[in-house]
Amino acid sequence: MVAFAELHAQNHKITELSNVFLYLVRDRSMCDTDVTCDVFFDLTNRVKEHMELVDREICGPLISNPDQKVKNTANRFLSGSTEIKRIFNAYVKQWCSQKRRSLTIDDHPSFLQDTEQMFALVMDRIQRETEHLYPLIRKLEGADKQVA
Numbered sequence: 001m002v003a004f005a006e007l008h009a010q011n012h013k014i015t016e017l018s019n020v021f022l023y024l025v026r027d028r029s030m031c032d033t034d035v036t037c038d039v040f041f042d043l044t045n046r047v048k049e050h051m052e053l054v055d056r057e058i059c060g061p062l063i064s065n066p067d068q069k070v071k072n073t074a075n076r077f078l079s080g081s082t083e084i085k086r087i088f089n090a091y092v093k094q095w096c097s098q099k100r101r102s103l104t105i106d107d108h109p110s111f112l113q114d115t116e117q118m119f120a121l122v123m124d125r126i127q128r129e130t131e132h133l134y135p136l137i138r139k140l141e142g143a144d145k146q147v148a
Contacts, residue, residue: 004134010050011126017043018119025115028108037102044092047122048085054129055081058137070136077133084125091118 021039024030055078062074095111096103105111 010046014046014050014126018122022116022119025112031103031105040103041101051081051085058133073136084121088118
């Protein structure tokens with residue numbers, strides 16, 4: 001299973017990049033800079049990688065746990081992950097050109113609103129992982145060690 005230090009490091013970096021990106025894009029003139037675009041693409045890649053890692057390495061194994069509460073928790077995170085990915089992909093498709101590696105903003109207030117909502121959703125997911133999913137894994141790993 002994936003190390004918690006790695007997950008926490010990913011969460012910290014995503015949070016940091018999200019805060020920087022949100023700060024930069026509040027000023028319309030910053031949205032067209034290479035730096036802002038670099039932060040955006042780094043951030044979106046890290047979010048996708050993190051969610052895939054959590055789905056594959058944490059939620060996947062929990063689905064086969066005999067405890068129904070554990071299975072339910074894993075299912076909730078997986079279905080939440082699916083929904084966040086759908087919303088995230090629509091956001092990226094609407095507001096950027098991956099081919100040109102640039103943001104495509106024709107309505108800055110709408111972009112800003114969508115961006116704040118999108119990254120609030122991502123931050124909420126990270127908080128739920130930290131408060132609910134990681135403690136569950138630690139508890140299960142502790143129980144496994146006691147049995148062995």
